[in-house]
Amino acid sequence: MKTEDSVIQEVKNIFSAHLEKNGLRKTPERFAILQEIYHRNDHFDAEALYIHMKNQNYRVSRATVYNTLELLVSCDLVKKHQFGKNLAQYEKSYGFKQHDHLICVDCGKVLEFCDPRIQQIKDMMGDLLKFRITHHSLNLYGKCEGACPRTSGKDAPESL
Amino acid sequence: MKTEDSVIQEVKNIFSAHLEKNGLRKTPERFAILQEIYHRNDHFDAEALYIHMKNQNYRVSRATVYNTLELLVSCDLVKKHQFGKNLAQYEKSYGFKQHDHLICVDCGKVLEFCDPRIQQIKDMMGDLLKFRITHHSLNLYGKCEGACPRTSGKDAPESL
DNA sequence: TTGTGTGCAAAAGCTTTGCATGTTG
């Protein structure tokens, strides 16, 4: 199994190549944000990442966080989600199998699952409706039975 | 086949019963909004509905539009979606089969489709992951092949 | 050196809230 550090090295190389290929600059902020994202194992929003960076004493701005997130999404190192709220959530994606999400509407807990039938549906519908399908989003919403920390809401955000 | 008017009468009755059951008031605004929604056949956002009502010379406020939309969603007469943007889209849902969406990322066109495998996935995952699943959202994103009015963006919003 | 990227703060866009007024039950 790969160590976290080796994964981070790999994604930095990928990002570096992507920046180079597109004539974009390799700024320390961009790599710092990538690194912080790959240190996390959860779903997070832009503000949480920004605050997290601030707490680590990085000098970054929200604008750069948003800008870099978009770059990372465009080169498939990060995935962007909307779990029913007007708030984009992100997660690292390199080295992880494609998966979908199950969200608890009470406590905000997010579980992941894979199902090959999704791919079949994509293929069939793309064919049938004459679309070239590039990606999808499948979220199942419900309530986790048993231990559900009802009131907390979303994965405990860090405070500044 | 039911006429549009008879459908509108049915949903008004359902809404009326829902309001009654929950001790909420039957205001003319609420029914006017319901009626306007059921006159439409597209996916729309709150602002478009508000502007549409204004154009019809109704005297309503955004607050009431948002409030009523939420009421209608809660009694299943309207469905709320997020098609990748930070903008809620709505559609009437009474008398329509459950369906999912295929969105063109170029022109914003929205197609609908049904696939029984979704239900199977919901059942299986709910069981497997110990969730009581209440609803879901499946969006396929891609580009419509051939005639795609590339630049227009979203279903042409009406102007005030 | 040159133009892209950054930080900062202000603006923008969608949604919610506060308050005085109106209206339902």
Add this chain to the structure above:
DNA sequence: CAACATGCAAAGCTTTTGCACACAA
């Protein structure tokens, strides 16, 4: 007539933009 709903405008939140400065190439 009392409580709830409404209209209006302001506030809230997430995200984007403008601008002067910094720095990668």
